[in-house]
Amino acid sequence: MECRQFEVTLISAVNLPNVRELGQMKVYAKVLIKGYSNSEWITSVDRERETNPYWNCRIKYTLPEKAVEKDGVLLVIKLYCERSLLPDKYVGEVNLSLKKLFDYGFPQEKVEYYVNRNDVDGKFGKLKLSYDFGKTTVTISEKEPSFGEAVVEGAMNGVLHAAIHEVLSEILFFEVEICVMRD
Template identity: 60%
Template sequence: MKCRYFQVTLISASNLLDVRHVGLMKVYAKVSINGNWDSEWTSPVDKEREKNPRWNCKIKYSLPEKAIKQKSGSDNLVIKLYCKRSFLEDKYVGEVHLSLKKLFDGGLACKNKNYLVYRNDVIGQTFGTLKLSYRFGSRSIHVDDNLGKPNERIFTTEILIGKLDFFNEICGGVTSDSCEVACGILGNIPGIEHGSVGSFF
Protein backbone atom coordinates (compact mmCIF):
# COMPACT_ATOMS: atom_id res chain seq x y z
CA MET A 1 0.00 0.00 0.00
CA LYS A 2 1.31 3.45 -0.89
CA CYS A 3 1.57 5.66 2.15
CA ARG A 4 3.02 8.96 3.22
CA TYR A 5 4.45 10.03 6.55
CA PHE A 6 2.52 12.74 8.38
CA GLN A 7 4.02 14.39 11.46
CA VAL A 8 2.08 16.73 13.73
CA THR A 9 3.64 18.93 16.40
CA LEU A 10 1.05 19.85 18.98
CA ILE A 11 2.43 23.12 20.36
CA SER A 12 -0.06 24.94 22.57
CA ALA A 13 -3.54 26.39 23.00
CA SER A 14 -4.69 29.85 24.04
CA ASN A 15 -7.75 31.41 25.68
CA LEU A 16 -9.61 28.14 26.13
CA LEU A 17 -12.97 27.98 27.88
CA ASP A 18 -12.59 27.54 31.64
CA VAL A 19 -14.78 24.51 32.30
CA ARG A 20 -13.96 24.24 36.01
CA HIS A 21 -15.99 25.97 38.71
CA VAL A 22 -13.47 25.04 41.40
CA GLY A 23 -9.76 24.35 41.05
CA LEU A 24 -7.29 24.81 38.22
CA MET A 25 -7.62 23.88 34.57
CA LYS A 26 -5.26 21.00 33.71
CA VAL A 27 -5.56 20.49 29.98
CA TYR A 28 -4.51 17.63 27.72
CA ALA A 29 -5.28 16.68 24.13
CA LYS A 30 -6.39 13.51 22.36
CA VAL A 31 -5.12 13.34 18.78
CA SER A 32 -6.53 10.88 16.24
CA ILE A 33 -7.44 10.30 12.62
CA ASN A 34 -11.22 10.57 12.19
CA GLY A 35 -11.67 9.96 15.91
CA ASN A 36 -10.70 6.28 15.52
CA TRP A 37 -9.65 4.88 18.89
CA ASP A 38 -6.78 2.82 17.46
CA SER A 39 -5.14 5.92 16.02
CA GLU A 40 -5.61 7.94 19.20
CA TRP A 41 -2.73 9.38 21.19
CA THR A 42 -3.06 11.30 24.46
CA SER A 43 -0.77 14.21 25.27
CA PRO A 44 0.81 15.03 28.62
CA VAL A 45 -1.31 17.09 31.02
CA ASP A 46 -0.27 20.70 31.50
CA LYS A 47 -0.91 21.28 35.20
CA GLU A 48 0.17 24.93 35.42
CA ARG A 49 -0.89 27.08 32.47
CA GLU A 50 -4.66 26.51 32.77
CA LYS A 51 -6.42 28.10 29.76
CA ASN A 52 -3.12 28.48 27.87
CA PRO A 53 -1.52 25.00 27.93
CA ARG A 54 1.71 24.05 26.18
CA TRP A 55 2.74 20.55 25.09
CA ASN A 56 5.33 20.69 22.26
CA CYS A 57 4.67 17.05 21.37
CA LYS A 58 5.33 15.27 18.08
CA ILE A 59 3.13 12.50 16.70
CA LYS A 60 3.90 10.65 13.49
CA TYR A 61 1.43 8.68 11.35
CA SER A 62 1.68 6.75 8.10
CA LEU A 63 -1.34 7.57 5.95
CA PRO A 64 -2.56 5.93 2.74
CA GLU A 65 -2.26 8.24 -0.25
CA LYS A 66 -6.02 8.08 -0.75
CA ALA A 67 -6.59 9.56 2.71
CA ILE A 68 -4.87 12.80 1.71
CA LYS A 69 -5.74 12.98 -1.98
CA GLN A 70 -9.35 11.85 -2.29
CA LYS A 71 -11.65 14.55 -3.65
CA SER A 72 -14.19 14.25 -0.87
CA GLY A 73 -11.59 15.29 1.72
CA SER A 74 -13.51 13.27 4.29
CA ASP A 75 -10.51 12.11 6.35
CA ASN A 76 -9.58 14.42 9.20
CA LEU A 77 -7.00 15.06 11.86
CA VAL A 78 -9.07 15.35 15.04
CA ILE A 79 -7.77 17.03 18.20
CA LYS A 80 -10.00 17.03 21.27
CA LEU A 81 -9.12 18.97 24.42
CA TYR A 82 -10.05 17.89 27.94
CA CYS A 83 -9.62 19.16 31.49
CA LYS A 84 -8.13 16.53 33.81
CA ARG A 85 -9.94 15.92 37.10
CA SER A 86 -8.81 13.74 39.98
CA PHE A 87 -12.05 12.16 41.15
CA LEU A 88 -14.65 12.94 38.49
CA GLU A 89 -14.79 12.30 34.76
CA ASP A 90 -12.53 14.60 32.75
CA LYS A 91 -14.38 17.59 31.28
CA TYR A 92 -14.63 18.32 27.57
CA VAL A 93 -13.07 21.67 26.59
CA GLY A 94 -13.29 21.81 22.78
CA GLU A 95 -11.96 20.37 19.55
CA VAL A 96 -10.40 21.02 16.15
CA HIS A 97 -11.09 19.06 12.95
CA LEU A 98 -8.69 19.52 10.03
CA SER A 99 -9.11 17.95 6.59
CA LEU A 100 -6.00 15.95 5.66
CA LYS A 101 -6.56 16.81 2.00
CA LYS A 102 -6.73 20.54 2.70
CA LEU A 103 -3.60 20.36 4.82
CA PHE A 104 -1.76 18.47 2.08
CA ASP A 105 -3.03 20.81 -0.66
CA GLY A 106 -1.74 23.74 1.38
CA GLY A 107 1.84 22.49 1.18
CA LEU A 108 4.04 19.73 2.54
CA ALA A 109 4.81 21.68 5.70
CA CYS A 110 3.33 24.43 7.84
CA LYS A 111 4.77 25.94 11.02
CA ASN A 112 3.10 27.52 14.04
CA LYS A 113 -0.38 27.92 12.63
CA ASN A 114 -3.37 28.75 14.82
CA TYR A 115 -6.72 27.01 14.38
CA LEU A 116 -10.01 27.95 16.02
CA VAL A 117 -11.33 25.67 18.75
CA TYR A 118 -15.03 24.76 18.63
CA ARG A 119 -17.35 22.77 20.89
CA ASN A 120 -19.70 20.08 19.62
CA ASP A 121 -22.51 21.38 21.84
CA VAL A 122 -22.39 25.02 20.67
CA ILE A 123 -22.93 26.19 17.08
CA GLY A 124 -21.10 29.13 15.54
CA GLN A 125 -18.99 30.10 18.54
CA THR A 126 -15.27 29.63 19.06
CA PHE A 127 -13.45 28.91 22.31
CA GLY A 128 -9.82 29.87 21.85
CA THR A 129 -7.13 28.71 19.45
CA LEU A 130 -4.87 25.69 19.01
CA LYS A 131 -1.35 26.11 17.63
CA LEU A 132 0.36 23.32 15.73
CA SER A 133 2.86 22.56 13.00
CA TYR A 134 2.74 19.69 10.53
CA ARG A 135 4.64 18.18 7.66
CA PHE A 136 4.05 15.43 5.12
CA GLY A 137 6.73 13.18 3.71
CA SER A 138 8.08 14.45 0.39
CA ARG A 139 7.51 11.09 -1.30
CA SER A 140 5.34 8.01 -1.00
CA ILE A 141 6.53 4.81 0.64
CA HIS A 142 5.25 1.26 0.34
CA VAL A 143 4.00 -0.25 3.59
CA ASP A 144 3.11 -3.91 4.05
CA ASP A 145 0.16 -4.00 6.43
CA ASN A 146 0.53 -7.76 6.99
CA LEU A 147 3.98 -7.90 8.56
CA GLY A 148 4.47 -10.94 10.73
CA LYS A 149 6.61 -9.93 13.68
CA PRO A 150 4.80 -8.11 16.51
CA ASN A 151 7.44 -5.38 16.70
CA GLU A 152 7.08 -4.69 12.97
CA ARG A 153 3.31 -4.74 12.72
CA ILE A 154 1.50 -1.74 11.29
CA PHE A 155 -1.98 -1.26 12.69
CA THR A 156 -4.76 -0.60 10.19
CA THR A 157 -8.35 0.53 10.25
CA GLU A 158 -9.91 2.29 7.29
CA ILE A 159 -6.85 4.50 7.53
CA LEU A 160 -3.41 3.02 7.97
CA ILE A 161 -1.82 4.27 11.16
CA GLY A 162 1.93 3.80 11.49
CA LYS A 163 2.15 3.75 15.27
CA LEU A 164 5.45 1.89 15.08
CA ASP A 165 7.07 4.94 13.47
CA PHE A 166 6.17 7.18 16.41
CA PHE A 167 6.98 4.55 19.03
CA ASN A 168 10.41 3.76 17.59
CA GLU A 169 11.25 7.44 17.23
CA ILE A 170 10.52 8.20 20.88
CA CYS A 171 11.30 4.93 22.69
CA GLY A 172 14.07 3.53 20.53
CA GLY A 173 11.98 0.58 19.43
CA VAL A 174 11.19 -0.76 22.90
CA THR A 175 8.04 -2.81 22.39
CA SER A 176 6.31 -2.03 25.66
CA ASP A 177 3.31 0.17 26.25
CA SER A 178 4.66 0.86 29.73
CA CYS A 179 7.56 2.85 28.32
CA GLU A 180 7.46 6.34 29.82
CA VAL A 181 6.64 8.62 26.92
CA ALA A 182 5.65 12.24 26.79
CA CYS A 183 6.79 13.06 23.28
CA GLY A 184 10.01 14.74 24.21
CA ILE A 185 8.68 16.02 27.54
CA LEU A 186 10.10 13.36 29.84
CA GLY A 187 9.33 14.91 33.17
CA ASN A 188 12.02 17.58 33.00
CA ILE A 189 9.52 20.43 32.82
CA PRO A 190 7.74 21.36 36.07
CA GLY A 191 3.99 21.08 35.96
CA ILE A 192 3.86 18.48 33.19
CA GLU A 193 2.31 15.10 33.89
CA HIS A 194 3.05 12.22 31.56
CA GLY A 195 0.45 11.24 28.98
CA SER A 196 -0.19 7.80 27.55
CA VAL A 197 0.25 6.25 24.16
CA GLY A 198 -2.01 3.24 24.61
CA SER A 199 -1.19 -0.32 23.63
CA PHE A 200 0.91 -0.33 20.50
CA PHE A 201 1.55 -4.04 19.93
Protein backbone atom coordinates in the same frame (compact mmCIF):
# COMPACT_ATOMS: atom_id res chain seq x y z
CA MET B 1 0.25 -0.09 -1.01
CA GLU B 2 1.51 3.48 -1.07
CA CYS B 3 1.87 5.18 2.31
CA ARG B 4 2.84 8.63 3.49
CA GLN B 5 4.33 9.85 6.76
CA PHE B 6 2.36 12.57 8.53
CA GLU B 7 3.78 14.40 11.50
CA VAL B 8 1.82 16.84 13.62
CA THR B 9 3.16 18.76 16.61
CA LEU B 10 0.66 20.15 19.11
CA ILE B 11 2.41 23.22 20.41
CA SER B 12 -0.07 24.99 22.66
CA ALA B 13 -3.51 26.54 23.05
CA VAL B 14 -4.47 30.06 24.12
CA ASN B 15 -7.55 31.63 25.65
CA LEU B 16 -9.45 28.40 26.25
CA PRO B 17 -12.67 28.71 28.25
CA ASN B 18 -12.33 27.84 31.92
CA VAL B 19 -14.65 24.83 32.27
CA ARG B 20 -13.86 24.28 35.96
CA GLU B 21 -16.02 25.74 38.71
CA LEU B 22 -13.44 24.84 41.36
CA GLY B 23 -9.76 24.14 41.02
CA GLN B 24 -7.29 24.71 38.24
CA MET B 25 -7.58 23.84 34.58
CA LYS B 26 -5.28 20.93 33.68
CA VAL B 27 -5.58 20.49 29.92
CA TYR B 28 -4.55 17.63 27.64
CA ALA B 29 -5.41 16.68 24.06
CA LYS B 30 -6.60 13.48 22.40
CA VAL B 31 -5.48 13.29 18.77
CA LEU B 32 -6.79 10.81 16.21
CA ILE B 33 -7.34 10.27 12.52
CA LYS B 34 -11.08 9.78 12.13
CA GLY B 35 -11.86 6.46 10.50
CA TYR B 36 -8.54 4.79 11.35
CA SER B 37 -8.46 2.47 14.34
CA ASN B 38 -5.51 2.59 16.73
CA SER B 39 -4.69 6.16 15.72
CA GLU B 40 -5.46 7.85 19.06
CA TRP B 41 -2.66 9.63 20.91
CA ILE B 42 -2.93 11.51 24.19
CA THR B 43 -0.63 14.37 25.15
CA SER B 44 0.70 14.97 28.61
CA VAL B 45 -1.41 17.09 30.96
CA ASP B 46 -0.31 20.70 31.39
CA ARG B 47 -0.86 21.33 35.10
CA GLU B 48 0.56 24.86 35.21
CA ARG B 49 -0.72 27.14 32.46
CA GLU B 50 -4.49 26.54 32.91
CA THR B 51 -6.35 28.15 29.95
CA ASN B 52 -3.11 28.56 27.95
CA PRO B 53 -1.63 25.02 27.97
CA TYR B 54 1.69 24.13 26.36
CA TRP B 55 2.58 20.59 25.21
CA ASN B 56 5.00 20.66 22.26
CA CYS B 57 3.97 17.05 21.59
CA ARG B 58 5.09 15.48 18.29
CA ILE B 59 2.96 12.68 16.86
CA LYS B 60 3.87 10.62 13.79
CA TYR B 61 1.48 8.63 11.63
CA THR B 62 1.97 6.39 8.62
CA LEU B 63 -1.14 6.76 6.49
CA PRO B 64 -2.31 5.12 3.27
CA GLU B 65 -1.95 7.54 0.37
CA LYS B 66 -5.73 7.47 -0.13
CA ALA B 67 -6.12 9.23 3.26
CA VAL B 68 -4.73 12.45 1.77
CA GLU B 69 -6.37 12.03 -1.63
CA LYS B 70 -10.03 11.96 -0.59
CA ASP B 71 -12.21 14.30 1.42
CA GLY B 72 -13.65 13.17 4.71
CA VAL B 73 -10.50 11.94 6.46
CA LEU B 74 -10.04 14.23 9.44
CA LEU B 75 -7.36 14.98 11.98
CA VAL B 76 -9.39 15.37 15.17
CA ILE B 77 -7.89 17.13 18.19
CA LYS B 78 -10.12 17.13 21.28
CA LEU B 79 -9.14 19.11 24.36
CA TYR B 80 -10.09 17.95 27.85
CA CYS B 81 -9.66 19.24 31.38
CA GLU B 82 -8.43 16.55 33.75
CA ARG B 83 -10.43 16.14 36.97
CA SER B 84 -9.67 13.94 39.96
CA LEU B 85 -13.05 12.77 41.21
CA LEU B 86 -15.28 13.21 38.16
CA PRO B 87 -14.82 12.28 34.49
CA ASP B 88 -12.60 14.67 32.56
CA LYS B 89 -14.45 17.67 31.14
CA TYR B 90 -14.64 18.46 27.42
CA VAL B 91 -13.11 21.83 26.52
CA GLY B 92 -13.41 21.88 22.73
CA GLU B 93 -11.95 20.51 19.52
CA VAL B 94 -10.40 21.19 16.15
CA ASN B 95 -11.25 19.08 13.07
CA LEU B 96 -8.92 19.41 10.08
CA SER B 97 -9.24 17.77 6.67
CA LEU B 98 -6.04 15.88 5.82
CA LYS B 99 -6.67 16.52 2.13
CA LYS B 100 -6.87 20.28 2.67
CA LEU B 101 -3.73 20.26 4.81
CA PHE B 102 -1.92 18.21 2.16
CA ASP B 103 -3.19 20.34 -0.75
CA TYR B 104 -1.74 23.44 0.94
CA GLY B 105 1.55 22.16 -0.39
CA PHE B 106 4.36 22.56 2.12
CA PRO B 107 5.15 22.05 5.82
CA GLN B 108 3.46 24.50 8.16
CA GLU B 109 5.04 25.78 11.33
CA LYS B 110 2.98 27.39 14.06
CA VAL B 111 -0.42 27.65 12.43
CA GLU B 112 -3.47 28.47 14.53
CA TYR B 113 -6.99 27.09 14.38
CA TYR B 114 -10.04 28.14 16.36
CA VAL B 115 -11.24 25.70 19.00
CA ASN B 116 -14.94 24.88 18.64
CA ARG B 117 -17.44 23.06 20.84
CA ASN B 118 -20.05 20.66 19.54
CA ASP B 119 -22.61 21.77 22.12
CA VAL B 120 -22.28 25.58 21.79
CA ASP B 121 -21.76 27.94 18.85
CA GLY B 122 -18.73 30.18 18.87
CA LYS B 123 -14.96 30.13 19.03
CA PHE B 124 -13.28 29.04 22.24
CA GLY B 125 -9.61 29.95 22.02
CA LYS B 126 -6.99 28.89 19.50
CA LEU B 127 -4.88 25.78 19.05
CA LYS B 128 -1.31 26.22 17.77
CA LEU B 129 0.29 23.38 15.85
CA SER B 130 2.69 22.51 13.06
CA TYR B 131 2.51 19.67 10.54
CA ASP B 132 4.44 18.05 7.74
CA PHE B 133 3.74 15.33 5.18
CA GLY B 134 6.62 13.05 4.20
CA LYS B 135 7.30 11.52 0.82
CA THR B 136 5.27 8.62 -0.52
CA THR B 137 6.70 5.18 0.23
CA VAL B 138 5.62 1.79 -1.03
CA THR B 139 4.95 -1.04 1.38
CA ILE B 140 4.70 -4.65 0.32
CA SER B 141 1.65 -6.42 1.63
CA GLU B 142 0.92 -10.11 1.49
CA LYS B 143 -1.28 -10.98 -1.45
CA GLU B 144 -4.46 -12.91 -0.97
CA PRO B 145 -4.03 -16.56 -2.03
CA SER B 146 -5.90 -17.70 -5.11
CA PHE B 147 -8.64 -20.29 -4.73
CA GLY B 148 -6.29 -23.07 -5.90
CA GLU B 149 -3.56 -21.99 -3.47
CA ALA B 150 -6.10 -21.89 -0.65
CA VAL B 151 -7.27 -25.45 -1.45
CA VAL B 152 -3.68 -26.77 -1.54
CA GLU B 153 -2.85 -24.92 1.71
CA GLY B 154 -5.97 -26.33 3.37
CA ALA B 155 -5.16 -29.86 2.20
CA MET B 156 -1.58 -29.52 3.46
CA ASN B 157 -2.85 -28.25 6.81
CA GLY B 158 -5.18 -31.27 6.97
CA VAL B 159 -2.32 -33.69 6.18
CA LEU B 160 -0.10 -31.99 8.77
CA HIS B 161 -2.89 -32.10 11.35
CA ALA B 162 -3.41 -35.83 10.70
CA ALA B 163 0.33 -36.55 11.00
CA ILE B 164 0.60 -34.63 14.28
CA HIS B 165 -2.47 -36.41 15.62
CA GLU B 166 -0.97 -39.81 14.72
CA VAL B 167 2.37 -39.01 16.38
CA LEU B 168 0.67 -37.69 19.53
CA SER B 169 -1.59 -40.71 19.82
CA GLU B 170 1.45 -43.04 19.55
CA ILE B 171 3.27 -41.06 22.25
CA LEU B 172 0.23 -41.14 24.52
CA PHE B 173 -0.25 -44.86 23.87
CA PHE B 174 3.42 -45.49 24.69
CA GLU B 175 3.12 -43.50 27.95
CA VAL B 176 0.04 -45.47 28.90
CA GLU B 177 1.86 -48.75 28.25
CA ILE B 178 4.74 -47.65 30.46
CA CYS B 179 2.35 -46.69 33.25
CA VAL B 180 0.58 -50.02 33.00
CA MET B 181 3.85 -51.97 33.08
CA ARG B 182 5.01 -50.12 36.24
CA ASP B 183 1.94 -51.07 38.25
